Amino acid sequence: MxxxxxxxxxxxxxxxxxxxxxxxxxxxxxxxxxxxxxxxxxxxxxxxxxxxxxxxxxxxxxxxxxxxxxxxxxxxxxxxxxxxxxxxxxxxxxxxxxxxxxxxxxxxxxxxxxxxxxxxxxxxxxxxxxxxxxxYAPNEPMLDYNMVIIFIMAVGTVALGGYWAGSRDVKKRYMKHKRDDGPEKQEDEAVDVTPVMICVFVVLCCSMLVLLYYFYDKLVYVIIGIFCLASSTGLYSCLAPLVQRLPFCRCRVPDNSLPYFHKRPQVRMLLLALFCLAVSVVWGVFRNEDQWAWILQDALGIAFCLYTLKTIRLPTFKACTLLLLVLFVYDVFFVFITPFLTKSGNSIMVEVATGPSDSATHEKLPMVLKVPRLNASPLALCDRPFSLLGFGDILVPGLLVAYCHRFDIQVQSSRVYFVVCTIAYGIGLLVTFMALALMQRGQPALLYLVPCTLIASCALALWRRELGMFWTGSGFAKDLPQPPWAPASADGPQPLKDSDATVSQQSPGEEPVRSPVSGEQPPEPSTPQETGLGTPAQEPVSPTGRTPDPAGLTGASA
Missing domain, CATH: 3.50.30.30 (Glucose Oxidase; domain 1)
Structure with a gap:
């Protein structure tokens, strides 16, 4: 200064x-x-x-x-x-x-x-x-108040995204027999991540990062365009459930033969789509206004993360472990190892995230949460007034949190996995901030977040003696109550659930596969809202008489 x-x-x-x-x-x-x-x-x-x-x-x-x-x-x-x-x-x-x-x-x-x-x-x-x-050269404060804001946004996004993704996935599987073809009721299909998809994704990430390092001024505008489109989609996905609950303005588009519009969507949903698109366009035009544009970027970024957590689904803890460990190595390599491989001696990850110092465009990548420094340090006048947290540091552990919530609901564990994994994420983020303050250099957040979340969730499953089911995701199918006409499992006794009480009252001499019970003894309906368990009584069974396995959830399907 x-x-x-x-x-x-x-x-x-x-x-x-x-x-x-x-x-x-x-x-x-x-x-x-x-x-x-x-x-x-x-x-x-x-x-x-x-x-x-x-x-x-x-x-x-x-x-x-x-x-x-x-x-x-x-x-x-x-x-x-x-x-x-x-x-x-x-x-x-x-x-x-x-x-x-x-x-x-x-x-x-x-x-x-x-x-x-x-x-x-x-x-x-x-x-x-x-x-x-x-x-004079004032010392930079070890921590800034903006870290508190980033912490709240990150942990809140992971918790809300994981809770929403888990609840939505379970409800969708239980309500498969109730389908509404209305355009506003159709939800985006979740995508199950496979090991091949993980490998392809990491290769693409590495390639894109290297290309951005060498061709930053050209590719940065491509990333900005992709962010505008993806964030507006995410914002629409987050606001649509709220708008659909409004009791007014339910008029629909008149009959027509236009693509998509022939389904006669509600006018309010079209207005919502225009609003979300307008928000992203406003950010795109004024993205370099440091006084307030960061607020729009963070709002759009959080919506994008919530949408991604809702759409991408890890079917097993084995897939979670593979994804987190591979990205753990990726993050550490590009932050700590690449300085030894570049001529400038700078980290490729940090250079790309903060924008190269020799960039002619002076553009910044929008794939981060950013909050300006809030302390009174003179250094706030300089060219680095923001603290950053990449979307990957939210999405990668968030997928594990979402898996934990789905597993919680299926085995009725009072959401203990979800709570523990979310707390572990918060602890890992605090450790990241401490390392940042002590080392005064950019940190690979996954270096601290991955061990905290993986070890905490794995230790909990081991303590509850559910590590086998947690690892393969078999708890999603194993603990579902069987229809009244299904035979007892040959693998051993199953825990008695409320919906199993009707089965136990039947005569042991009955055939294992038969029509639904007569109207004199109808089985009690079990709804997901009341018990969090059980498929509907109308769920069909396979010719072998076994309860069908929900697609994409067992370890074998992975």
């Missing part, structure tokens, strides 16, 4: 952000320990030769010189030789670290930093030509 005050006194000083390389010379961390020196405007010169020096030199001054025509070392060597106590290079271009080599660093004993041309104009406009300045 450069703290500027007027020599005439009066007005309070002001801080400006400069890009500083501590290898030239160290700056004090406290402003009270920094010397206030005269700031001299010498921007008419690039200071590349002795002829560019003033006649009396820069004794105890901090000169402002223009950028260009020679190296930073040549500029600062001339400034130091003429008595300067520091050097500010004014740049109309993107600020870059003022670099040199080890020999040059050892020779120079004054700090050198880059100041933007816009800030220089503001200095002389606000304080006049006679000003004093002090250079």
């Amino acid at each position: 450069v703290h500027v005050v007027s020599e005439a006194g009066g007005s309070q000083g002001k801080d400006y952000c400069v890009l500083y390389n501590p290898q030239w010379a160290h700056l004090p961390h406290d402003l009270s320990k920094a010397s206030l020196l005269q700031l001299r405007d010498w921007t008419s010169s690039v200071l590349c030769s002795p002829a560019d020096l003033p006649a009396r030199g820069f004794s105890n001054q901090i000169p402002l010189v223009a950028r260009g025509n020679c190296t930073f070392y040549e500029k600062v060597r001339l400034a130091q030789g003429s008595g300067a106590r520091g050097l500010l290079v004014v740049s109309k271009e993107t600020l870059v670290p003022p670099g040199g080599n080890k020999t040059q660093y050892d020779e120079i004993g004054i700090p050198v930093a880059l100041l933007s041309h816009r800030d220089m104009l503001d200095i002389f406009k606000s304080f006049g030509r006679a000003v004093r300045a002090a250079l």
Whole structure:
């Protein structure tokens, strides 16, 4: 930072952000320990030769010189030789670290930093030509209040998405016999993830990340377009259930032969679709407005994550473990290993997530939750005022939370798996924030989130002696009560449920496969809302007399 005050006194000083390389010379961390020196405007010169020096030199001054025509070392060597106590290079271009080599660093004993041309104009406009300045490098706060907001958004999205996905999936399987062909009642089909899909997905992620690293300025607009489309779809998916509950404005589109419209959707649903599209377009147009555009981006991002968690389904804990471990290795590799493979020594993941410093577009990828810094640190003036959390750090553990909720409902475990896995996610996120504060560098959040969620859910299943069912997902089919005409399982006794009481009252001599019981002893209906268990009594059985296995849930189907 450069703290500027007027020599005439009066007005309070002001801080400006400069890009500083501590290898030239160290700056004090406290402003009270920094010397206030005269700031001299010498921007008419690039200071590349002795002829560019003033006649009396820069004794105890901090000169402002223009950028260009020679190296930073040549500029600062001339400034130091003429008595300067520091050097500010004014740049109309993107600020870059003022670099040199080890020999040059050892020779120079004054700090050198880059100041933007816009800030220089503001200095002389606000304080006049006679000003004093002090250079200092304040310590960045270990934690910021915005971390609390990011924590609430992330944990809330994982909990809500996992709860919604699990409840929706179970309800859909139990209500298969009640289908409504109305356009507003049709829900998106869930997609079961297979090991092949996981491998293909990771390969695509790696390829896309590398392509973004080398062709960022071209591909960033493709990602922005995809985000606008996907987030508007997600926002519609989240708001549609709420709009459908409204008791008014249920009129439909008149009869027509247009695609989709021939189903006569409700007008309010069309208006909702237009609203969601408009929100994403507004964000796309004003995405670089740092004052408020981040609020829209976070809202759209949360809607996108909820929609993804509802649509993508992991059928077994085995699939959950495979996906999380593979992405764990992927995240660690691209954050901690790639700095040893790149010429710049920077992490590919961090470079892409924050935007390359040499990007001509200065665009940022929208696939993150972002919140501006809320503390009063002078560093909030600089070019990195946001804290970020990638969507992958929400979606990947969120899929495991959704699986835990589905398993909870099926085995009637009072949602203990769901609660434990959600708490483990929150603990993993807190550990990530602590590592970020201690190391002061970008962290692969999955390094902490994956072990916390996997170990917690696996330990709980082991403690409850349900690890076998939890691993293969067999609990989804095994604990479903059988229809009254189905034979007892040959694998051993099953836990007695309310809906099994009717079965136990029948004569043991009855045939194992027969028509439904007569009207004199109708079986009690078991609804998912009341028990959370059991298929409807109208569920057909296979020719062998066994209860059919719900598709995509057993370990064998994976």
